[in-house]
Amino acid sequence: MTKRVAIVGIGTTGFRATTPDVSYRELTYEAATKAYVDAGIEPKDVDSFVSTAEDFFEGYSIADEYSPDQLGAVLKPIYTVPGDFIQSLASAYMMILSGIGDISVVQGLSKASNMLSLSEMTTFAMDPIYNRPLKESPHAVAGMEMARFMHESGATREQCAKVVVKNKRNALDNPLAGHGVLIDSDYVLNSEVISFPLTQMDISPHSDGAVVVVLAEEKTAKTLSDKPIWIRGIGWCSDTPGLETRNWGEAIYAQMAAEMSYKMAGIRHPRSEIDFAEINDEFSYKELQHLEAMRICRKKEAGPLTETGGTEITGEFPVNPSGGCLGVGNLYELNGGHKVLEVVRQLRGEAGKNQLKDITTGLAQGWRGVPTATGAVAILSN
Amino acid sequence: MEITEKDVAHTTSKLRFDDIKKGKVLSVKWEPKLNYAWDNGPALGRYLAELKNGRIIAKKCDKCHRTMLPPRMFCELCWRPTGRWVYVRDTGIVNTWVVSYVDWKAGRLNIEGGVRPFTPAIIEIDGTSKGMGILHLLDEVDPWKISRGMKVKAVWKPVKERIGAITDIKYFKPVK
Numbered sequence: 001m002t003k004r005v006a007i008v009g010i011g012t013t014g015f016r017a018t019t020p021d022v023s024y025r026e027l028t029y030e031a032a033t034k035a036y037v038d039a040g041i042e043p044k045d046v047d048s049f050v051s052t053a054e055d056f057f058e059g060y061s062i063a064d065e066y067s068p069d070q071l072g073a074v075l076k077p078i079y080t081v082p083g084d085f086i087q088s089l090a091s092a093y094m095m096i097l098s099g100i101g102d103i104s105v106v107q108g109l110s111k112a113s114n115m116l117s118l119s120e121m122t123t124f125a126m127d128p129i130y131n132r133p134l135k136e137s138p139h140a141v142a143g144m145e146m147a148r149f150m151h152e153s154g155a156t157r158e159q160c161a162k163v164v165v166k167n168k169r170n171a172l173d174n175p176l177a178g179h180g181v182l183i184d185s186d187y188v189l190n191s192e193v194i195s196f197p198l199t200q201m202d203i204s205p206h207s208d209g210a211v212v213v214v215l216a217e218e219k220t221a222k223t224l225s226d227k228p229i230w231i232r233g234i235g236w237c238s239d240t241p242g243l244e245t246r247n248w249g250e251a252i253y254a255q256m257a258a259e260m261s262y263k264m265a266g267i268r269h270p271r272s273e274i275d276f277a278e279i280n281d282e283f284s285y286k287e288l289q290h291l292e293a294m295r296i297c298r299k300k301e302a303g304p305l306t307e308t309g310g311t312e313i314t315g316e317f318p319v320n321p322s323g324g325c326l327g328v329g330n331l332y333e334l335n336g337g338h339k340v341l342e343v344v345r346q347l348r349g350e351a352g353k354n355q356l357k358d359i360t361t362g363l364a365q366g367w368r369g370v371p372t373a374t375g376a377v378a379i380l381s382n
Numbered sequence: 383m384e385i386t387e388k389d390v391a392h393t394t395s396k397l398r399f400d401d402i403k404k405g406k407v408l409s410v411k412w413e414p415k416l417n418y419a420w421d422n423g424p425a426l427g428r429y430l431a432e433l434k435n436g437r438i439i440a441k442k443c444d445k446c447h448r449t450m451l452p453p454r455m456f457c458e459l460c461w462r463p464t465g466r467w468v469y470v471r472d473t474g475i476v477n478t479w480v481v482s483y484v485d486w487k488a489g490r491l492n493i494e495g496g497v498r499p500f501t502p503a504i505i506e507i508d509g510t511s512k513g514m515g516i517l518h519l520l521d522e523v524d525p526w527k528i529s530r531g532m533k534v535k536a537v538w539k540p541v542k543e544r545i546g547a548i549t550d551i552k553y554f555k556p557v558k
């Protein structure tokens with residue numbers, strides 16, 4: 001029988017537009033300390049660590065070498081995943097399944113405020129022969145995807161704007177969130193055009209922060225935690241990098257990652273077997289696109305469901321009750337980490353004013369952002 | 383940065399510098415803009431501020447009693463916050479060093495023409511725990527007369543030229 005693995009500790013700094021008082025070292029140290037206290041362990045109890053870092057986001061080449069100290073991982077097994085936090089979570093999960101140890105730790109960090117040339121860095125991720133000579137803005141890539149998705153799904157700009165209004169409203173009641181505001185759809189629709197149909201308010205502002213999560217094998221998990229949150233399924237997937245050849249409408253990477261996690265979790269009907277989701281909404285339309293890709297909504301249904309309040313905290317299927325990337329901030333490689341954190345807080349009943357009632361299963365989804373087509377999904381249950 | 387004849391000479395491809403220069407092959411020029419404004423935080427921040435003052439500051443762990451340089455807010459081995467700030471000396475001993483004939487871009491220094499080889503060293507600073515210190519340069523010493531355990535002292539830039547950086551120390555030189 002496959003081992004069962006649970007999340008037994010979470011720690012975070014919370015998420016703010018800037019964190020000028022601390023370096024990445026103190027930021028992670030705070031999140032790690034909280035996670036270890038939460039799990040009732042010390043770093044010496046941990047068998048293996050996985051950190052999450054992208055060299056160009058940190059500003060060092062081989063940035064992973066700077067991970068151990070602030071995580072208590074010096075002279076311990078550790079490696080870094082240059083992807084989304086949920087891909088790191090999958091690594092740490094597999095370490096336990098493979099018998100490397102009973103306890104593993106996942107870390108992620110965002111110091112987005114320290115990146116002064118974000119747009120240029122993202123453009124640098126595009127193919128140097130096919131794409132870069134044309135000098136597209138990264139937001140143009142998102143805009144093209146939004147246009148294609150709207151065409152295929154029938155979703156409207158108004159429905160996308162509703163995602164922004166909802167998530168930023170949810171963030172107001174989340175003390176961890178840095179970008180909560182009360183606005184209406186007109187505010188979003190009339191905000192500055194970036195790459196039409198994408199406007200300024202459709203784009204998540206960035207945030208700094210750190211998240212550390214402690215995983216444990218079933219027996220250990222039950223001794224450590226009164227409220228272990230079980231990893232029932234996990235999946236990840238990448239579409240082709242080619243901007244010319246990928247599927248622009250449907251976010252296939254999210255679909256395949258979700259199906260992989262559903263299969264592992266034994267889920268056939270995600271809408272009825274999952275109670276809520278924290279999913280990537282780095283751009284407003286992404287929330288709708290991901291909902292349909294992951295079969296939480298049927299094709300063409302995500303827009304109308306959002307419009308009628310179905311994805312509100314009080315709705316039939318709450319989506320991003322934490323405020324999502326739009327309300328919490330774009331955390332880059334940490335985005336999936338924030339989603340996992342919020343699903344765990346909900347399932348433990350620790351989500352404060354945004355607490356959902358009668359929930360047993362939540363979905364956390366990460367996407368690596370423009371110009372990638374890589375995503376990962378985790379199904380968690382209490 | 384322009385591709386130079388030397389860059390091409392270093393590759394194992396059949397490409398000749400002329401092919402690039404005369405546009406016979408497609409070449410893509412892209413200067414990545416990678417600008418960062420790293421937040422120092424309290425440990426690195428104070429370390430740099432004290433360098434500007436011409437002093438070296440470390441931080442102590444109350445559990446393992448290490449005096450750590452560069453200073454840090456937590457002890458990575460004991461997993462607890464560090465305690466007192468302590469000033470340490472600007473002298474130390476050479477742990478290891480190298481006599482380097484190439485610069486950081488792997489370009490050869492004109493040693494034959496009289497250029498002094500680079501002599502970077504790990505310097506264990508007096509007052510810190512064993513194995514703690516500063517990576518810096520040695521100068522005012524014959525590169526071939528450097529020895530392990532040699533006593534050295536910081537040579538500081540004039541006060542007005544200091545900016546709060548590791549280069550506020552120009553180099554370390556031998557002392558008796």
Ligand SMILES: [Zn+2]
Pocket residue numbers: 443444445446447448457458459460461
């Ligand atoms: Zn110590």
